[in-house]
Amino acid sequence: MTFSAPPKAAASLYGWLTDRLAVYLDRAPESIDPTVPLAVYGMDSVCALSLCGDVEDDFGIAVEPTLAWDHPTVAALAGHLAERGVKPPADGRRP
Template sequence: MSSGTQDVRAWLTGRVAAYLRRTPEEIDTALPLSEYGLDSLTALALSADIEDEFGLVLPPETTWDHPTIDQLGVAITALIEEKA
């Protein structure tokens, strides 16, 4: 896993933890976010956060197409690299 992906994953873990009112250490990045009770409204808010943080425009289904933080981190890193 690249350092860019690790940085994105760490940021995502922090955001998800904040939405779930947990510490980042309590978040398993390989577990589907739906298992934490992440709903569609929170997924949209997370997508907006990603767009704001990384300057990306994401389709609304991005968080569902990449259901874990690990998968989402890889996808976002690839989009960042394409944009660069």
């Protein structure tokens, strides 16, 4: 599968988000299309809240528990987080 390249400002967040979502969704990271709604992959409220916790813990920002529903794709999530100035570590790992 080949997916389109993310916008530059959000590109570094794609890997971070995809890696975490792959664990929660029990999928290979490369199988997650950044433009497909996460609900299609089986995202539920537990997954969404876990992702919110990861964002808050890793980046030190508060997010609404509806984050994943308000921004339902990896592309939308990455764009939103980039707009808030979030940048993952250079190696994509947790800080």
